[in-house]
Amino acid sequence: MNLSNIDLNLFVVFDAIYAEANLTRAGEIIGITQPAVSNSLSRLRTMFDDPLFIRTAKGMTPTPVARNMVGPIRQALGLIRSSVQNSDSFCAETSNKLYRLSMSDLAETTALPKLFKILRKQAPSIDVESYVVKRRDMARELASGSLDLAIDAPLITDPHVRHTSLITDRLVCVVRSDHNEINGSLSMDQYLSLNHLHVSTRKRGLGHVDLEMGKIGLRRRIALRTRHYLMTPDIVEQTDLALTVQLRFAKQITQRFNLRYYQLPFSVPALETHLFWHESADQDPANKWMREMLQSFYTHPDRVADSG
Numbered sequence: 351m352n353l354s355n356i357d358l359n360l361f362v363v364f365d366a367i368y369a370e371a372n373l374t375r376a377g378e379i380i381g382i383t384q385p386a387v388s389n390s391l392s393r394l395r396t397m398f399d400d401p402l403f404i405r406t407a408k409g410m411t412p413t414p415v416a417r418n419m420v421g422p423i424r425q426a427l428g429l430i431r432s433s434v435q436n437s438d439s440f441c442a443e444t445s446n447k448l449y450r451l452s453m454s455d456l457a458e459t460t461a462l463p464k465l466f467k468i469l470r471k472q473a474p475s476i477d478v479e480s481y482v483v484k485r486r487d488m489a490r491e492l493a494s495g496s497l498d499l500a501i502d503a504p505l506i507t508d509p510h511v512r513h514t515s516l517i518t519d520r521l522v523c524v525v526r527s528d529h530n531e532i533n534g535s536l537s538m539d540q541y542l543s544l545n546h547l548h549v550s551t552r553k554r555g556l557g558h559v560d561l562e563m564g565k566i567g568l569r570r571r572i573a574l575r576t577r578h579y580l581m582t583p584d585i586v587e588q589t590d591l592a593l594t595v596q597l598r599f600a601k602q603i604t605q606r607f608n609l610r611y612y613q614l615p616f617s618v619p620a621l622e623t624h625l626f627w628h629e630s631a632d633q634d635p636a637n638k639w640m641r642e643m644l645q646s647f648y649t650h651p652d653r654v655a656d657s658g
Contacts, residue, residue, distance in 0.1 A: 356397070358430075361423050363390040364402070368420050369494040371409030379494055424493060424510065428630030440635035442473040447636055449476065452483040452491070452500035454551075456579045457623070460598050461501075465647050482551075492628035498637060499644070500626040512632060513624045514641075516648040519596040520620045521559065522611040524603065526587050536612035538568075544592040545573035547582060559594050562618045583607045596621060623648075 366376035367387065377387040395402055403410040412420070453461070458480055469476055483491050483500060489508035491497035504513065523536055532540055548557055556564070563569060573591060583603040586593050600611040625644055631637040
């Protein structure tokens with residue numbers, strides 16, 4: 351196969367189809383029509399003498415040949431992108447780049463207000479979109495370029511996704527300041543006697559705290575299970591419910607609401623939060639700038655917020 355006779359744009363289409371498993375969505379990502387995607391796929395099939403993608407109930411499923419090709423193709427495309435990106439300087443002060451970040455509502459609540467205040471000072475034309483991408487889709491979204499960065503627990507294991515630790519935070523118990531059952535410190539008996547508010551994006555299943563309590567034969571009563579952190583301070587302030595949450599969030603809400611937090615009366619491993627990006631963006635100046643911004647913010651939030 352003579353490389354000079356190959357249209358390298360076909361591999362961009364291949365990567366998009368592999369990532370999206372849908373011809374229409376692949377075209378939307380790379381900015382071409384669905385018929386153009388179909389035409390490119392036909393040329394790829396002829397080139398490699400293989401169907402490459404089979405239409406199934408789950409979408410366009412890659413053949414073994416396609417699965418063997420995707421790694422080297424993505425590495426090659428990543429090198430090309432890096433070469434182009436490195437040839438351009440990035441100036442945050444004048445850039446109008448749109449960053450797409452995957453963050454939970456807890457990460458948004460604790461980070462976005464101060465972070466965006468910094469961005470308005472240092473990079474006033476930069477925009478941010480924040481939404482949640484499921485972990486099973488994270489590597490695909492980062493690889494396709496539809497997602498720039500993700501903030502999540504260190505549970506993404508794709509070898510092409512790079513990550514670094516942002517923060518390790520211990521858990522504490524938050525209750526309203528005048529809670530009748532707690533005075534001074536929080537004992538195990540008191541913790542078990544409380545009705546608890548638990549936040550989880552899943553419909554069912556145990557949380558980090560419940561798993562640790564189960565190891566020592568204990569169980570708490572979850573009176574309210576919800577998907578979002580945003581309204582939890584109001585609920586805890588107005589009820590006898592207790593919220594076990596990361597210290598960073600506890601400090602934030604106890605400053606604004608009639609709440610206080612206590613050290614847990616049992617041992618629970620601290621929770622890690624990591625920053626994720628695709629290897630193809632590792633040397634991208636714009637991606638590096640935002641990574642450094644987020645790392646600085648999480649390490650020294652007050653210092654960074656006061657700068658500029």
